[in-house]
Amino acid sequence: MMDPLEKLACLAENMRVEPAEESLLPRPEEKLLPGRPPQAAACPAGISLENLPIYRAVAPGGRRVPLLKTLLTSACERDCYYCACRAGRDFRRVAFQPEELARTFMALHRSRRVDGLFLSSGLAGGGIRAQDRLIAAAEILREKMGFAGYLHLKLMPGAERAQVERAMQLADRVSINLEAPNTARLGSLAPHKTFLEELVRPLEWVEAIRQNEPEGAGWKGRWPSSTTQFVVGAAGETDLELLGVTQVLYRRLHLARVYYSGFSPVEGTPLENLPAVDPWRQSRLYQASFLLRDYGFDLEDLPFDPGGSLPLDADPKLAWARQNLAGSPVEINRAERRELLKLPGIGPKGAEAILNARARGRITGVEALRAIGVSVRRAAPFVLIDGRRPAAQGDFFADIGLRGG
Numbered sequence: 001m002m003d004p005l006e007k008l009a010c011l012a013e014n015m016r017v018e019p020a021e022e023s024l025l026p027r028p029e030e031k032l033l034p035g036r037p038p039q040a041a042a043c044p045a046g047i048s049l050e051n052l053p054i055y056r057a058v059a060p061g062g063r064r065v066p067l068l069k070t071l072l073t074s075a076c077e078r079d080c081y082y083c084a085c086r087a088g089r090d091f092r093r094v095a096f097q098p099e100e101l102a103r104t105f106m107a108l109h110r111s112r113r114v115d116g117l118f119l120s121s122g123l124a125g126g127g128i129r130a131q132d133r134l135i136a137a138a139e140i141l142r143e144k145m146g147f148a149g150y151l152h153l154k155l156m157p158g159a160e161r162a163q164v165e166r167a168m169q170l171a172d173r174v175s176i177n178l179e180a181p182n183t184a185r186l187g188s189l190a191p192h193k194t195f196l197e198e199l200v201r202p203l204e205w206v207e208a209i210r211q212n213e214p215e216g217a218g219w220k221g222r223w224p225s226s227t228t229q230f231v232v233g234a235a236g237e238t239d240l241e242l243l244g245v246t247q248v249l250y251r252r253l254h255l256a257r258v259y260y261s262g263f264s265p266v267e268g269t270p271l272e273n274l275p276a277v278d279p280w281r282q283s284r285l286y287q288a289s290f291l292l293r294d295y296g297f298d299l300e301d302l303p304f305d306p307g308g309s310l311p312l313d314a315d316p317k318l319a320w321a322r323q324n325l326a327g328s329p330v331e332i333n334r335a336e337r338r339e340l341l342k343l344p345g346i347g348p349k350g351a352e353a354i355l356n357a358r359a360r361g362r363i364t365g366v367e368a369l370r371a372i373g374v375s376v377r378r379a380a381p382f383v384l385i386d387g388r389r390p391a392a393q394g395d396f397f398a399d400i401g402l403r404g405g
């Protein structure tokens with residue numbers, strides 16, 4: 001019989017492509033992800049902390065958490081074309097009983113190896129059964145073993161509304177992966193998943209429960225946040241399609257985060273010969289997604305080309321500014337918050353700091369901007385300070401490193 005730590009090590013390979021929390025900090029070797037297909041027999045020969053699926057994550061609220069990311073089982077009856085766990089693929093499957101998983105996690109937690117758990121599962125016996133087992137593990141952790149730390153629980157395709165609500169009473173965060181931006185694209189990735197019924201509806205239930213049910217019923221008196229993930233670059237989807245859905249998810253269903261997982265071919269799957277996506281595409285999607293979520297941008301502001309792609313060679317905020325502000329710079333002393341947020345080099349904190357500084361007096365030079373955390377180098381081409389281009393002010397050149405000495 002397999003040791004529980006051996007099981008975790010076996011499952012680690014299946015979890016590499018599942019982004020979990022805010023600002024997940026990858027292990028250095030994860031930077032090699034694109035193009036490194038998981039092997040058919042992925043279980044490592046020996047067990048060490050190094051090959052357990054423990055990640056350094058930043059939980060909602062900014063707390064740093066060593067997070068165990070695992071599956072209850074890698075057995076799955078579905079046949080998603082991109083997935084290492086798809087039915088019929090030849091590799092060693094591993095399954096935990098809910099109690100066994102909870103005990104294993106708590107042993108790692110008590111030895112201070114992990115503080116949080118991200119728990120997902122293959123679909124064995126249908127979505128309802130798989131969800132029941134995830135909930136059972138969470139109930140054991142919370143109610144029997146007294147675990148009060150961070151828990152991210154996956155929602156299964158096909159789960160029922162009551163199960164979604166129960167998961168929300170136990171978890172700090174819940175999520176379900178949409179994988180694709182619409183029904184047609186999903187058909188080329190996961191032929192037996194239904195986009196609206198199985199994937200979008202649980203996210204709608206999460207939002208309906210947050211809006212309509214008393215918050216006191218949630219874990220620690222709060223309903224959990226929700227997230228989703230798309231596979232990028234395997235279904236011919238455009239950036240415009242992905243970000244169009246992203247905008248709806250942020251505005252209507254109030255997701256905390258949308259993840260973009262660049263496609264990487266997996267040996268022994270129908271897509272094994274499809275090239276990995278350019279990592280820059282994933283990176284530009286994240287940048288654009290933050291513009292939609294935090295910077296007041298609308299989908300139509302984003303600099304798509306006629307084919308619906310973002311430029312890979314410039315960040316989307318800079319590309320927007322070059323198109324829209326190069327000939328009409330923004331006066332730092334008069335701009336509203338929403339105008340400041342659209343300037344390269346100025347984020348929500350920077351915009352707030354500029355407004356606070358203006359309440360005390362006029363901003364008269366780049367030093368004042370730099371002192372409150374603005375990236376003057378990025379903002380300078382698009383702003384006026386007291387009616388003048390920063391380039392006309394001496395220290396701009398120092399800021400961009402053009403002055404010697």
Ligand code: SF4
Pocket residue numbers: 076077078079080083084085086087121122123190
């Ligand atoms: S349902 Fe999930 S685990 Fe199963 S093949 Fe699809 S993506 Fe993989």
